[in-house]
Amino acid sequence: MNNVGFTTGSLIKGRWTVMKKIGQGAFGEIFSGKNIINGEQIAIKVEKVDTKKQVLRLEVAVLKKLQLCPYVCRFITCGRHNDYNYMVMELLGENLSELRRKQIDGKFSLGTTLKLGIQMIQSLQAVHDLGYLHRDVKPSNFAIGLNPNKRNITYLIDFGLARRFVLASGEVRPARESTGFRGTARYASINSHLSKDLGRRDDLWSIFYVLIEFAEGQLPWRKLKDKDQIGDMKQRFNTPELVKDLPPQFAQFMKHLKSLNYEDRPNYLFLQSLLNDCYSSLGLSEGALFDWELPQQQPSGSGVGSSSSGPVASGAAAQQRGLAQSGLNNSKVLASPSTIDVEASGKSSQNSKPIGAENDTSPNNPPLLRRDSASISQIANSSESNNKESGGGSWNQKSSSPRHKQQQLHNNDNQLEEAPTGSHKHLKANNNNNNSNSGVQSGVQPIDKIELSTQHQQKSSTPKCCSSKCTLM
Numbered sequence: 168m169n170n171v172g173f174t175t176g177s178l179i180k181g182r183w184t185v186m187k188k189i190g191q192g193a194f195g196e197i198f199s200g201k202n203i204i205n206g207e208q209i210a211i212k213v214e215k216v217d218t219k220k221q222v223l224r225l226e227v228a229v230l231k232k233l234q235l236c237p238y239v240c241r242f243i244t245c246g247r248h249n250d251y252n253y254m255v256m257e258l259l260g261e262n263l264s265e266l267r268r269k270q271i272d273g274k275f276s277l278g279t280t281l282k283l284g285i286q287m288i289q290s291l292q293a294v295h296d297l298g299y300l301h302r303d304v305k306p307s308n309f310a311i312g313l314n315p316n317k318r319n320i321t322y323l324i325d326f327g328l329a330r331r332f333v334l335a336s337g338e339v340r341p342a343r344e345s346t347g348f349r350g351t352a353r354y355a356s357i358n359s360h361l362s363k364d365l366g367r368r369d370d371l372w373s374i375f376y377v378l379i380e381f382a383e384g385q386l387p388w389r390k391l392k393d394k395d396q397i398g399d400m401k402q403r404f405n406t407p408e409l410v411k412d413l414p415p416q417f418a419q420f421m422k423h424l425k426s427l428n429y430e431d432r433p434n435y436l437f438l439q440s441l442l443n444d445c446y447s448s449l450g451l452s453e454g455a456l457f458d459w460e461l462p463q464q465q466p467s468g469s470g471v472g473s474s475s476s477g478p479v480a481s482g483a484a485a486q487q488r489g490l491a492q493s494g495l496n497n498s499k500v501l502a503s504p505s506t507i508d509v510e511a512s513g514k515s516s517q518n519s520k521p522i523g524a525e526n527d528t529s530p531n532n533p534p535l536l537r538r539d540s541a542s543i544s545q546i547a548n549s550s551e552s553n554n555k556e557s558g559g560g561s562w563n564q565k566s567s568s569p570r571h572k573q574q575q576l577h578n579n580d581n582q583l584e585e586a587p588t589g590s591h592k593h594l595k596a597n598n599n600n601n602n603s604n605s606g607v608q609s610g611v612q613p614i615d616k617i618e619l620s621t622q623h624q625q626k627s628s629t630p631k632c633c634s635s636k637c638t639l640m
């Protein structure tokens with residue numbers, strides 16, 4: 168992309184100075200920058216105004232509506248500068264694809280994988296409960312916080328392929344007969360390969376594949392480029408064989424996903440409980456550090472999130488990592504988990520804090536959920552499982568998380584992962600079949616219209632900072 172108008176030193180609206188390019192996606196470029204008035208570090212996503220398939224408008228619309236979710240990147244403002252539309256947002260740290268590639272053997276420890284899985288499920292649940300599908304879940308679309316005290320929080324980014332899946336009535340939109348492929352080939356669900364309309368289950372399938380890659384360092388179809396071949400291989404591996412080298416909870420995870428129909432609400436709590444149980448069986452403490460917080464895994468400084476997580480006691484931390492990597496179930500080794508946390512991270516209040524109740528989604532208490540009484544089978548059989556969805560918009564708006572309060576106050580592994588394919592970018596032959604069997608149109612234009620036409624209904628949750636300024640809106 169010829170980025171005239173967005174070069175280092177450019178000043179946007181007299182407030183945002185552009186620093187350096189930090190990301191290149193299929194749909195635009197991302198720059199780091201700074202608010203010259205208050206010094207806040209920011210990220211700016213830009214898209215040329217004459218780009219054939221513009222997605223920033225949709226992304227802004229979705230991101231604004233998701234601002235109450237503590238696991239979604241904070242939106243700051245948007246507008247137009249020279250020949251570019253831009254969106255200013257919170258600057259995050261490295262994405263999970265970059266972090267995985269920095270690990271020994273290109274994989275995360277099982278402990279880190281499980282904790283990431285729990286956070287990722289929580290963020291997707293929040294998005295779904297607000298009535299949206301993400302449709303491009305992949306490691307590079309999750310980034311950790313930039314500040315040292317947020318490097319244990321994973322934020323979902325990139326809503327360029329998001330889609331509203333509920334009608335104004337709150338019911339799930341009827342599935343379209345054929346929609347074409349949506350997402351990124353490596354992580355897309357089999358349904359996407361089959362051109363089926365995507366539902367909440369499909370975002371969870373992508374999380375499932377992501378977690379396998381995190382834990383094993385690879386997926387069986389990693390070397391394939393052709394999306395149809397990848398789809399074929401996913402079908403072949405659509406059995407517990409895919410997770411035979413992982414703890415049994417992964418097979419149970421898969422079983423639950425397989426049980427879901429298009430319109431079903433996944434049992435997010437059950438899936439998190441599985442990961443939580445697996446984590447407990449490793450004997451790791453709730454406050455255990457993520458792999459990148461451990462001393463030998465400090466970022467090299469090349470990424471945007473190169474902050475240190477504080478002083479370390481390398482022996483304890485390395486021991487923790489070794490245990491997690493090996494998957495040993497030896498709780499005695501970690502007999503003093505809080506000591507390890509305190510020594511290793513220097514931020515004990517956060518990492519060694521007991522985790523709250525199952526529905527606690529506080530970002531400062533993110534890694535695990537406590538399952539005190541209900542057994543997994545009880546949870547699986549609860550009313551949350553396989554219910555027919557009756558409405559979205561149930562994100563916990565009473566969240567007392569600091570992030571939530573803050574929002575109210577002021578409001579690539581891309582070569583490896585491949586670029587996303589979706590309605591915005593690859594309007595392929597399948598679009599001929601995009602007519603809905605329900606009369607709901609498909610493709611980017613109708614989706615945009617739906618997104619934008621629903622804006623006013625949700626205005627109360629829209630940050631004030633941009634309501635009048637956003638030329639994109």
Ligand SMILES: Nc1ncnc2c1ncn2[C@@H]1O[C@H](COP(=O)(O)OP(=O)(O)OP(=O)(O)O)[C@@H](O)[C@H]1O
Pocket residue numbers: 189190191192193194195196197210212240256257258259260261262303307308310324325326327471579581586587
């Ligand atoms: N707020 C942010 N802070 C820091 N880095 C970011 C931020 N937003 C995006 N990035 C970086 O830029 C990369 C690309 O961003 P994004 O996914 O939004 O663009 P895209 O054009 O939609 O990409 P893709 O084609 O991969 O879907 C991300 O993987 C991430 O590394």
